[in-house]
Amino acid sequence: MEAIRLQPFRMNLSRSRSRYYDVDKIFVDFVSEYLEKSHRPEGYKMMYLNTMDHLAKFCQLYGIDVLTDVYTDSIGMEFCENFVYYLRAEKKLMQNTVKGHLERLQAMIQKAMLFGYCVDNSHKEVSVAEEEVESVFLSMTEIIRIYYFDRLTRFQAEVRDHFILGCMTGLRYSDYSRLNESNFDRDTNMIRIKTKKTGVVVSVPMHRFVRELLRKYDYNLPKPRCIQYFNRCIKEISRKVGLTDPVLWERTVGTEVIRKEIPKWELISSHTARRSFATNMFLQNIPTYRIMLITGHKSEESFFKYIRVTREENAATLAGHLFFQ
The missing domain is CATH 1.10.150 (DNA polymerase; domain 1)
Incomplete structure (x- = not known):
């Protein structure tokens, strides 16, 4: 490997002391x-x-x-x-x-x-600018295709079902992978869970797909595999379903910008479910603050970085607005 060319500098080992502090430490x-x-x-x-x-x-x-x-x-x-x-x-x-x-x-x-x-x-x-990454989401049409796809092994079907739960609840993998009967209120068709990352209790209405999946397993969901297996498996499932549209992938790697097109299924992971939930609810004109109560975003700025809406999808949504009639 070619030797790294760093600008030479000398460590200031003499260290000037602040008048507020008189102690230093390794x-x-x-x-x-x-x-x-x-x-x-x-x-x-x-x-x-x-x-x-x-x-x-x-x-x-x-x-x-x-x-x-x-x-x-x-x-x-x-x-x-x-x-x-x-x-x-x-x-x-x-x-x-x-x-x-x-x-x-x-x-x-x-x-x-x-x-x-x-x-x-x-x-x-010193700071480093955040690079916006191409994180995909699944439309409701694509989610439906995955939901009804039946040419899967038993383990793949279980991964698919957990993934659908994520798509229809907006929970993180660390939460939707540990749902059990105590989280389901059959009288109100609500899911209640204390989130692992933030410790906040969230309530999510059960989508029809969620209710069907819970009845399928008699409210006793199978224990999921590790997240590494889950991510490999959901990519394979997405490939089988045919989610092969090319997506432009661009990253700054080291000092180079790399651009290439890769099939959509390669970018799908456990977290795609949560992103898909937020984006699809947003496209249905559900108020942002109501979505944020489920996803746990603290500000609209962070929320809007999270959702993924293409220019074409934005134009299609606007086309139904009275202004364009």
Whole structure:
């Protein structure tokens, strides 16, 4: 591999102290101690540990010992700029992945400051723009095609049924994969569940497809496989159904922009169900705030980033408006 061309810089090991703080600490020691005491989920901790692993390898490239030389106030603007370039040019990570690593690094610096350690606030001057990714959704026509498709194995049929539950409830995989009889109110045809990610109790009316699926399993849904199997399986199901329309895929990988067309089924995953629910409800002119009460979005800005409406679909919806009659 061609050697990475990073701009040379020298670590400021002398570290000027703030008049508010008179303590510094080895940065990775602080992060390790913070995560050890944190009550956040293991998945959250693993993301930060992964960022720290990249940080250690970045420092190694410069001949810097991350365990002895990098303090809480060693990481400033120049350090962060070089770290970002390393993730792009050497590791060839996607732009949003780079953004995540930078934000986690900066979040730990801010935590260190709150704990009273001296930090270099110039790190805030570095940012990575979020790249809008092509995340597909399924129209109701496509969902119906999947729902009635019968040339599946038993395990594929179970994955398909769980996926349909996601499409018609807007729940995350972590929630629709653990639905059980206690979540179903047969008198009111409602699903109630405390969401795993946010801890909020949501109520969702049962769509006809949901009621049919629950009766099919006598309200005792089969236990789903792991999410990796689920995602592989729903892609295969979508391919069998014939969801092969080409979709333009564009990503910034490392320092290059890669564009290619790939069949739609390759982009379908467990999370496509939730995105499809939100988009289809929006296309049915259901008020945004009512959809957000189910999806859990805190702002319309984040909600509108989430839904997927093409220009053609938007034009078709507008065509029925009185203004265009």
